[in-house]
Amino acid sequence: MKVAINGYGTIGKRVADAVSLQDDMEIVGVTKTRPTIEARMAVEKGFDLYVAIPENRVKFEEAGIPVKGTLDDLLKIADVVVDCTPGKLGVNNLETYRKAGVKAIFQGGEKHEAVGCSFNSLSNYSQNLGVDHTRVVSCNTTGLARTIFPLVKEIGVRKVYATMVRRGTDPNDSKKGPMNAIIPVLKVPSHHGPDLKTVIENIDIDTMAVAVPTTLMHLHCNVVILDRPATSEEVISIWENTPRVKLVDGGEGVISTAQIMEMARDLKRGRSDLNEIAVWRDGVHVVGDTLYYYQAIHQESDVVPENVDCIRAMFRLTEDNLGSILKTNKALGID
Numbered sequence: 201m202k203v204a205i206n207g208y209g210t211i212g213k214r215v216a217d218a219v220s221l222q223d224d225m226e227i228v229g230v231t232k233t234r235p236t237i238e239a240r241m242a243v244e245k246g247f248d249l250y251v252a253i254p255e256n257r258v259k260f261e262e263a264g265i266p267v268k269g270t271l272d273d274l275l276k277i278a279d280v281v282v283d284c285t286p287g288k289l290g291v292n293n294l295e296t297y298r299k300a301g302v303k304a305i306f307q308g309g310e311k312h313e314a315v316g317c318s319f320n321s322l323s324n325y326s327q328n329l330g331v332d333h334t335r336v337v338s339c340n341t342t343g344l345a346r347t348i349f350p351l352v353k354e355i356g357v358r359k360v361y362a363t364m365v366r367r368g369t370d371p372n373d374s375k376k377g378p379m380n381a382i383i384p385v386l387k388v389p390s391h392h393g394p395d396l397k398t399v400i401e402n403i404d405i406d407t408m409a410v411a412v413p414t415t416l417m418h419l420h421c422n423v424v425i426l427d428r429p430a431t432s433e434e435v436i437s438i439w440e441n442t443p444r445v446k447l448v449d450g451g452e453g454v455i456s457t458a459q460i461m462e463m464a465r466d467l468k469r470g471r472s473d474l475n476e477i478a479v480w481r482d483g484v485h486v487v488g489d490t491l492y493y494y495q496a497i498h499q500e501s502d503v504v505p506e507n508v509d510c511i512r513a514m515f516r517l518t519e520d521n522l523g524s525i526l527k528t529n530k531a532l533g534i535d
């Protein structure tokens with residue numbers, strides 16, 4: 201499959217690299233609006249560069265950054281575009297993609313209703329088989345789906361209460377905060393609960409969220425009322441057998457998101473990313489039918505393998521989700 205990336209930023213450049221590692225898809229081009237260092241590095245990496253705003257082409261020429269054409273030109277040679285433009289902006293491109301006859305994947309910054317379909321590799325791959333447009337749910341929703349869906353399948357879930365402690369902004373951002381404050385989302389439920397329902401039908405979940413002054417990861421404090429009494433060992437064993445969930449241990453010194461990201465750096469993956477959701481093994485507690493656990497989300501990278509699987513589902517390259525998940529994981533070197 202020929203894949204275009206529109207919006208080569210935090211998510212876009214990671215998806216571009218991940219797609220390049222697969223044997224059934226290739227990147228035919230990425231877009232930038234401005235001749236930044238990211239644009240120059242995309243070319244140095246070997247990606248063909250296209251301008252998302254045609255009037256800006258001259259600026260790239262002045263900066264000595266070669267461009268192959270415009271977004272319209274790129275869409276002519278692509279089978280699918282992964283739209284990774286900033287949140288709420290992507291959906292404005294839907295009509296352009298439709299007219300160009302290319303399938304399109306949007307990201308979690310767009311609303312489900314605007315796209316009409318949402319995707320998570322584990323929980324609703326089959327609903328996305330053959331679709332023309334869909335949206336990979338946000339980093340937080342992906343994290344919730346990864347750990348909650350296996351519980352739905354294996355034990356049954358009556359109700360979820362989840363609190364998202366969200367990073368203020370990404371590490372590359374010097375403009376946003378908070379710098380010295382904790383900001384609660386006063387609307388309850390926060391958008392994460394309703395968003396999870398777009399990929400796990402009939403899940404009963406309430407969510408709250410706060411933003412804190414960190415850039416490394418999000419952290420979730422989750423309470424799940426199970427359909428029946430269970431044990432911590434049973435729940436841990438389910439997650440040990442769930443792809444893209446990584447158990448970590450406070451007892452081994454992983455007492456915060458700082459040590460998780462240090463572990464990710466030691467793993468020596470591209471950009472020191474951690475595509476898996478980290479769950480604290482010794483933070484899992486089951487009392488009767490109630491499960492308490494903490495998980496950490498590397499917001500810049502957990503959705504990246506999902507975008508790869510999403511392409512496979514849209515083109516029916518692999519009919520079953522596990523087939524695609526394992527293929528993607530192998531190519532990316534993740535668990």
Ligand SMILES: NC(=O)c1ccc[n+]([C@@H]2O[C@H](COP(=O)([O-])OP(=O)(O)OC[C@H]3O[C@@H](n4cnc5c(N)ncnc54)[C@H](OP(=O)(O)O)[C@@H]3O)[C@@H](O)[C@H]2O)c1
Nearest residue numbers: 207209210211232233234252284285286287307309339499
């Ligand atoms: N970062 C996260 O934690 C995260 C996690 C999961 C999902 N998401 C979602 O992923 C999407 C992208 O987020 P992001 O964090 O990757 O944003 P980002 O880092 O700001 O990257 C977006 C890129 O799009 C480019 N862009 C801006 N306007 C454009 C336009 N009109 N046409 C084409 N490209 C344009 C910008 O680069 P130039 O203007 O320099 O070309 C920018 O680098 C959003 O929906 C977001 O909600 C983000």
